[in-house]
Amino acid sequence: xxxxxxxxxxxxxxxxxxxxxxxxxxxxxxxxxxxxxxxxxxxxxxxxxxxxxxxxxxxxxxxxxxxxxxxxxxxxxxxxxxxxxxxxxxxxxxxxxxxxxxxxxxxxxxxxxxxx
Amino acid sequence: xxxxxxxxxxxxxxxxxxxxxxxxxxxxxxxxxxxxxxxxxxxxxxxxxxxxxxxxxxxxxxxxxxxxxxxxxxxxxxxxxxxxxxxxxxxxxxxxxxxxxxxxxxxxxxxx
Numbered sequence: 001x002x003x004x005x006x007x008x009x010x011x012x013x014x015x016x017x018x019x020x021x022x023x024x025x026x027x028x029x030x031x032x033x034x035x036x037x038x039x040x041x042x043x044x045x046x047x048x049x050x051x052x053x054x055x056x057x058x059x060x061x062x063x064x065x066x067x068x069x070x071x072x073x074x075x076x077x078x079x080x081x082x083x084x085x086x087x088x089x090x091x092x093x094x095x096x097x098x099x100x101x102x103x104x105x106x107x108x109x110x111x112x113x114x115x116x
Numbered sequence: 117x118x119x120x121x122x123x124x125x126x127x128x129x130x131x132x133x134x135x136x137x138x139x140x141x142x143x144x145x146x147x148x149x150x151x152x153x154x155x156x157x158x159x160x161x162x163x164x165x166x167x168x169x170x171x172x173x174x175x176x177x178x179x180x181x182x183x184x185x186x187x188x189x190x191x192x193x194x195x196x197x198x199x200x201x202x203x204x205x206x207x208x209x210x211x212x213x214x215x216x217x218x219x220x221x222x223x224x225x226x227x228x
Contacts, residue, residue, distance in 0.1 A: 034217070043120075043206050043219030044159075089159070091217075104217075108158035 002027040004092050004107035012113045017080055021110045023073040023090035031093040031103070035064050035075050038087045038109070047075070047088075077112075085114045117142050122207050122220035129197040129227045137192040137223050139207030145218075147210045148190040149174070150182065152203040153222075159206065165190055197227045 004025045013019050025033070032051045036044035048057045048064040050073070057064050061084075063076045077084055090107040123138045141148065149164040151174075161174030165184040179201060181193040190209075194201060204224050210217040 041222075043208075043221050045219070046216045049216065104161070106159045108156065 002092070002094060002105040004090055004105045006088075006090050006107035006110050008110060009108075010111040010113070012115060013080055015080060015082055015114050015116050019077050019080060019112065021075045021077075021088050021090075021112070023075070023092075023107055025071050025073070025090070025092045025105070027071075027092040027094050027105050029095045030068065030071075031095040033064075033066055033073050034091040034093070035062070035073075036089040036091060038089060040086070044089055080114045082114050082116060085112060087111050119143065120207055120209055120218050120220035122205075122223050124223060125221065127223060127225050129194075129225065131197060131199060131227060133197050135194050135197065137194075137205055137207075137225075139190045139192065139220060140188050141190075141207075141209040141218070142188065143209060143211075143218065144187060145209035145211050145215075146187070147212070147217075148184065149208045149217075150180070150190070150192045151206045151208065152176065152201075153206060154203050162192065162205075194225075199227045201225065202227045 035047040038044040061078045087109040089109045094103045150162040151159040163182040207220040
């Protein structure tokens with residue numbers, strides 16, 4: 001069964017510090033991996049999408065890495081700001097087999113709190 | 117573009133009542149999906165559609181119906197609401213391939 005595991009479940013850091021969130025997956029056949037940011041009371045917003053051949057992708061202070069061999073991804077946040085407080089969700093997409101499946105497997109998210 | 121819109125934002129139902137959650141997108145996306153999000157569970161797929169006239173079940177379809185008569189609209193119907201359907205519901209859309217998936221703002225539903 002396809003699975004996406006995220007760690008830690010929750011994290012508290014001080015404003016200005018860096019942090020790294022982890023995502024391990026067992027989705028096959030792999031198509032792409034996405035990181036989303038979800039603010040409280042809002043829908044998720046895409047941060048990055050990486051395909052099999054991409055190792056790193058950045059979006060401002062957010063940098064995602066992908067190791068397709070070990071099936072691991074990380075999201076690194078640099079110089080955190082209060083607005084970074086949110087849940088971060090890892091989503092892995094399987095190659096469309098034509099069987100009509102949505103193909104997306106969601107992690108449960110990491111809840112990040114930035115303290116002043 | 118308005119992106120993905122959902123109505124209503126909040127809803128309270130009594131057990132056994134029916135209702136329709138509305139979802140619309142103006143990006144001409146083929147793929148549309150409905151998810152529910154519960155504490156500690158993450159997002160779970162209810163139903164999805166790969167184009168007008170085509171729908172299919174996701175992970176947790178029981179108690180819900182969908183239809184896709186146009187590319188823009190993808191309503192979710194609760195036939196007879198149950199307390200277990202208390203949740204936050206998100207509609208999402210995307211184009212083909214590794215395209216960004218856009219989520220609506222969500223509908224918070226409480227069933228008493």
